[in-house]
Amino acid sequence: MSFRVEHELHGRRKGRNIGLGLTLAALIAIVFGMTIVKVSTSEFDLPRAQVEEN
Incomplete structure (x- = not known):
C-alpha cells in the first residue's frame, strides 16, 4: 500500500x-491595526447625538 x-x-x-492566505491575513491585520489606532487616539469623539443623550 503506497501513497x-x-x-x-x-x-x-x-x-x-498559502500566498493568498498570507496576503488576506496581512490585509486583515492592517485594517484591524488602523481601527485600533483610530479608536485609541485622543481625537476620537462620540457622535453629538450620543453626547447630548448622556
Missing part, C-alpha cells in the same frame, strides 16, 4: 493558496 506521488499542479496550487 501516490502528488502531481506538480497540486504543489503549485498549494503554494498559491
Whole structure:
C-alpha cells in the first residue's frame, strides 16, 4: 500500500493558496491595526447625538 506521488499542479496550487492566505491575513491585520489606532487616539469623539443623550 503506497501513497501516490502528488502531481506538480497540486504543489503549485498549494503554494498559491498559502500566498493568498498570507496576503488576506496581512490585509486583515492592517485594517484591524488602523481601527485600533483610530479608536485609541485622543481625537476620537462620540457622535453629538450620543453626547447630548448622556
